Amino acid sequence: MTAPLHEPTAEAAPSAAEEAAVATAGAKAVQGRSLGRIAWERLKRDKLALSGGIVVLLLILVALFAPLIAHAYGQDPDAYHESLIDPLFSTPKGSLGGVSGEHWLGVEPVNGRDIFARVLYGARISLLVGFLSAIVAVVLGTILGILAGFFGGWVDSVISRVMDGLLAFPQLLFIIALVSVMPNDMLGLTGSNVRVFVMILVIGFFGWPYIGRVVRGQTLSMREREYVEAARSLGAGRFYILFKELLPNLVAPIIVYTTMMIPTNILTEAALSFLGVGVKPPTSSWGQMLSTAIDYYDSDPMYMIVPGVAIFITVLAFNLFGDGVRDALDPKGSR
Secondary structure (H helix, E strand, O other), X not given: OOOOOOOOOOOOOOOHHHHXXXXXXXXXXXXXXXXXXXXXXXXXXXXXXXXXXXXXXXXXXXXXXXXXXXXXXXXXXXXXXXXXXXOOOOOEOOOOOOOOOOOOOOEOOOOOOXXXXXXXXXXXXXXXXXXXXXXXXXXXXXXXXXXXXXXXXXXXXXXXXXXHHHHHOXXXXXXXXXXXXXXXXXXXXXXXXXXXXXXXXXXXXXXXHHHHHHHHHHHHHHOOOHHHHHXXXXXXXXXXXXXXXXXXXXXXXXXXXXXXXXXXXXXXXXXXXXXXXXXXXXXXXXXXXXXXXXXXXXXXXXXXXXXXXXXXXXXXXXHHHHHHXXXXXXXXXXX
16 A cells, blocks of 8 residues: 555644634623613714714813813903993994904903903803703602602602693793792892702703603603513512612613703703893803893894804704714614
8 A cells, every 4th residue: 555645734733822812802702892882882983972072071161160261361251341342332342342362252342341251151150050950850850750650550640740730831931930039148049149049940840841751651661571570579679679670771861861951951041041030240141141232233243143152052062962872872773
């Protein structure tokens, strides 16, 4: 018998480094991703939402550090500059409402207060009312919505009828009437602080039915799920099921509606200040600046454009970010 022309060669054994690389690749291939990580990866792909989030973050920083920014800028929001005002027409001297190297966005008519500094301080009022009233609405809406959806029966009927009544109530007229009769001193607060406190409570109180309906609907669909039935079969109490089983699964819709509620609250605050029932002068507010600018829109349009653009950018940024968060947290979303 003749020997084969070619002897079979043994395959080279993989080295330790190659085995480690294969094991690492396999571990990465089967590595799970949390819901938060999946949502973040979706959000990163949405450039508009990220842009809106960056603008929102910048606005928050501006509101928090407004005094430091105004000090570095070198202008006091309440300081008068009558020398910059034309005594005949009560409008700023120069072009574009008195824009200069010292006053980047010009000065106000009549008194010459710096517009840029007042816009900085106005952001504090708008964001403060927007965020805190949203927190009030979310807390009330989440608690009452989850109770209505979980217990059902007369509890659901009572809470649902209260929601219907509040949704049909003329919120803006009630706030105007309430703020108009508020005393100047209340609970240790004075002046504009009283009105800010009242606006936060009233806007938040009238806003909770919107998120309450969402939470109630989600709770109705989740209370019969398998994991809830499993918790019941193991002897879990009602409040354990509410706060340990249902509430964690409601975080996503709550976050989404919170981000969508804040710009609405900012617009409400601006409308109240525009109508004269918001913060009191000399406290700066974007809506108050727009209200004052009506008398000078033809002679000094810059005074109306600046606060209007500030409101527009703020609301647009929150809406873009809210849309992106909704798409990122929605498991059926296309993005």
